[in-house]
Amino acid sequence: MDNAQLQAWVERVSLESFRRPFLHKATFNSRLRSTGGRYFLRSHNIEISPKQLEMFGSEEVEKIIKHELCHYHLHLMRKGYQHRDADFKQLLAQVGGSRFCQAMPGTKRKEPYRYKLVCSGCGTEFMRKRKVDVKKYGCGRCRGKLVQSLVESQG
Structure with missing residues (x-):
């Protein structure tokens, strides 16, 4: 899957689940390791980890997309878009997004102290x-x- 296909996917999920258009840019970022995706407050763009798609499939990535779209739409509506906000938690449960992404195997250090x-x-x-x-x-x-x-x- 390339960035153009991801862009179309994010736009489709936004219209189907949120009934609002996604008007910014969605791209893959292979440097994301401990997170499935991220939303940028200034540019309103979304980045998704391609490793999540490889390891866990499209169903899990769609939940990550919904999570990032919750940040996106709530931020643009000037509502509580942070993880701790009630608006965010309510919308995330409503659309069926994931609260946390799956942990990538081998990313966790065995010893907690160095x-x-x-x-x-x-x-x-x-x-x-x-x-x-x-x-x-x-x-x-x-x-x-x-x-x-x-x-x-x-x-």
Whole structure:
């Protein structure tokens, strides 16, 4: 499927499910990994992950399209278009869109923490997902110096 076919698909879903036209651009973006699609507030364009179509099929992608069209139509109508808004939740349930997309296999990291900080003063260990500047921060218990190391993977 190419971008022209996706554009026609999004326009059709918009008319059938929302009874409103989709007047902007819908494209595939192969760089999307942790999300099925996204809606841009400024340009009103929609991007869809082609990997979702490959892995889970057209039925799942149609739910993603409906999710993004909920953002699109509510934003243009100046209603609550964010995930937490009641308008969004109500419209999403009404059209049958998905709240979350399917997780791509192999995208989730096995170990939740990559870095271990050890206090040279009291020996307290702190686990972190992101790298920390140890010159800038100290131990929260004794204010000792921190030593950072990578966590060994158990796989």
